[in-house]
Amino acid sequence: MNRPSLLILYGSETGCAQEVAERIAREGRRLLLKPRCMAMDDYDRSRLDQEPLVVFVAATTGQGQEPGNMKKFWKSLLRKSLPPNALSTLTFAVFGLGDSSYPKYNFPSKKLHKRLLQLGASAIVPLGEGDDQHYLG
Ligand SMILES: Cc1cc2nc3c(=O)[nH]c(=O)nc-3n(C[C@H](O)[C@H](O)[C@H](O)COP(=O)(O)O)c2cc1C
Structure with a gap:
């Protein structure tokens, strides 16, 4: 069977986001x-426009x-030479892990979500924000 791919x-x-990612893969x-699951820096970004769905x-x-x-x-996504439609074939979801007691709550996930939209990608769900301060941790 040809199973749909999920990256x-x-x-x-410190490992929490990796655990969450591995749980999504399972x-x-x-x-x-x-599913394939890896750290962003271990992925060849030039192939991102060939991925149908990335979490x-x-x-x-x-x-x-x-x-x-x-x-x-992240630095490679910020390149000024990237055209506004660079990732127009990509569908994505972003989930952030943070702690709302910090002034810059969940900043990397917020910036990533915004930048992917700027590059023409489509979000399948609104940005998810995980908070250490939540009563369930
Ligand atoms: C040293 C340190 C600094 C942190 N700074 C922030 C921050 O500025 N903003 C925020 O939202 N969360 C912050 N957090 C919370 C972490 O993002 C949160 O605990 C997350 O689950 C950690 O995921 P990780 O284990 O994958 O690194 C910080 C946590 C630590 C330990």
């Missing part, structure tokens, strides 16, 4: 998709900064 890319400093497998899971570190393993990927 899950994470940016994680769920995808259960739904008979063909991004991005944590926040420092004072609203990107985790170490998504910095290169």
Whole structure:
């Protein structure tokens, strides 16, 4: 059977976003998709326009900064030479992990969601914001 592909890319400093990404991959497998899951910086960004569906899971570190393993990927998305339709074939979802006690709450996921839209990609769901302060953690 030709299973639909699902790419899950994470940016994680201390492992939580990676765990969430791996959980999404397991769920995808259960739904008979063909998931691949890796850190954003381990993915060849030049292939992004060939991906039908990508779920991004991005944590926040420092004072609203990107985790170490998504910095290169994020920088490459900011290139001024990218045309506004660079990712027009991409459908995506972004889920952020943060803590609302910080002033720059969930900044990397907010910026990533906005930049993907700027590059012509389509969001299948609104930005999801995970909060350490939530009563369920
Ligand atoms: C040193 C440190 C700095 C953090 N800074 C922020 C921040 O500026 N904004 C925010 O929303 N969350 C912040 N957080 C919360 C983390 O994003 C949150 O705990 C997340 O689940 C961590 O995911 P990770 O384990 O994949 O790195 C910070 C956490 C730590 C430990």
